[in-house]
Every structure is written in structure tokens, then in C-alpha cells.
Amino acid sequence: MITSMPVMSRNNDPATETCPRFSFVIVSYNTLPLTRAAVVSISKYAFSHEIIVVDNHSTDGTVAALRKEFADLKIIEFDENRGISVASNAGARIASGDWIIWMNSDVEIFAETMTAVDDLLRRHPELDVLGGQLINSDGSLQTSVLSNYHQVRDEQRELVEVPGVVGAFTVVRRETWEKLNGMDEGLFFYGEDSDFCNRAIASGATLRWSPRFRVMHHRSGSSKRVNLRSIVENVESDRYIWRKTMSEEEYRANIRRSGYRYFFRTIWYFVLSVLTLFLLSAFSGRFRKYFYLFRWHLCGCPPGWGLRPVKKT
Secondary structure, eight states: OOOOOOOOOTTSOTTTOOSOSEEEEEEESSOHHHHHHHHHHHHTSOSSEEEEEEEOOOSSSHHHHHHHHOTTOEEEEOSSOOHHHHHHHHHHHTOOSSEEEEEETTEEEOTTHHHHHHHHHHHOTTOSEEEEEEEOTTSOBOOOBSSSOOGGGGTTOSOEEOSOBOTTEEEEEHHHHHHTTSSOTTOOSSSHHHHHHHHHHHTTOOEEEEEEEEEEEOOOGGGGSOOHHHHHHHHHHHHHHHHHHSOHHHHHHHHHHHHHHHHHHHHHHHHHHHHTTTOOHHHHHHHHHHHHHHHHHHTTOOTTSSSSOOOOO
């Protein structure tokens, strides 16, 4: 179900312009408090935009709560969890802005964020994809680019050429998104940002990272816990990208190496866990992780061990 949203004019004159400059696409899945905070952080500032929330069949009342509180939202409600890529593409297809902003549900913008973004885009018309600095709630920096690039050394630069930006907050020119047919829908939850960035650069698009604007990214406090299904999903995404980019021989060699790695790391972390009486989560958590991956590998990597739902036949 989709509800419509009136948009603000770029020059505050609805009679002269109807399309927004920015279309925010937020994918939600059982993250009502975070999704609400993300929407509020955008809505309280006056600039030309629309907000599209795509809900992957949440069970926490996300859609009903958002629809009740924010009458101006565009909302797409799926009847099952279809993953990040499918949901992002669905939101982008109904977006009417010049720029599509792929924004995680656990991100909030600041008062100066979009002023800085708009300024960069106007002064650098060659830009096609733009990422900024992600920060923690305490103000410390997060990794914001897809490499081991040391960002601090270039904080005085306005734009930095990087191999990719972390997808928590990514600004994409509409024409670029359309040219690349959006996200690869074969990627359910991980790897979609790096895949999109790689394809964008290969197509000749100009991709840059800037320390000139920041957004707050609330990374989960439960990250210390081992989420086994998420780990398998991450591996499945890696394998999907391998299959896209490698020969059959290279792909099979990588699969074999993965199996050996899971086996030997399972044994290694089991020994360390026994020696420490399973009291150190750094060891016991890794043992659980690699044992789960090794079992999955031995079983032939069947569906259903990751995050994506298994279709009933």
C-alpha cells in the first residue's frame, strides 16, 4: 500500500515547481523507534524533499505507527521480507526527486547536513554518487568508505576519490540509479552498497566521499553478540558477487578455501574456548560462528540458514 506525500518546492513556490530535489528512501524491518527518529530528523528541516519508507513486513507495528503520525510519508508495505536491494529499488521507482538518498533506518541527519550536501552537489555538477562521514552518537568517527582508507588524513579536503562508500547514507543522481538499474536484487542484505559502487565506477560515474557533511549512524549495541543467520547471509552475498565476477574455476576454488577455513578456525577456536572454559566471548563466539558456517558448508549451503525467507513449494 502506498500513501502519497505533498512535496516542497525548491524555491518555496508550489506554482512554479512540483518535484522535490531530494528523495529519501528508507528501508525498515522491525526498527520502529529508529525509523521514526530517522523520519523526524528529516522532517523537521525545511528543504526540498520527500520521504519514502519501504517496510519489509515488520511485525512491530511500524507501518501503522508511521502512517498515523506522518500523513505526508510515501509508504510501501511488503507482505514479506524482500531484502534491502528489492526494497530500495521499489522506493526509488516511485521517487520523484533529482537525487535519491539511500538512508538506513538507523541514521539521523543534522541541521547542517543537507545544506552541505546541496552545496557540494551544486558546486560539483560532475558528481553522480556521494557519501559523507558517519559518526557514532558520542561523536566518534565510523568507517565510511569501503576500504582500509584512513579518512582522517584527508579531513581538510572537500571531496576524496574512494573505491566505494558505506551505504548507510548515499546520495545518488537519479539518472545514475536508472542507468545501473538500481541495486542488484540478488543481494538480500549485505554487499549491495559495494556492488552498486563498483558498477557505478565501472560505468564512468563520478563517485566521491566528503568529510564536509556528517550523519549519525546508530550501529546496533548488540553487535557484540554473534548473529549466526546474519553471518551466513554475509557469506551468501560474497558468494553471489564471486559468481558474478569470477570464472567457474576461480569460484569453486574460493568455495573450497572457504570450507577449509571454516574447518580449521572451528577447531582453533574450540581449543581456545576449552582452555578458557568458554568464559571469553571473543573465543566462544567465534567458535559458534565458524562451527555454524562449517555445518552449513557441509550440508551443501542450503537456503534458510541466512536471513532471507525460504519460499514454500
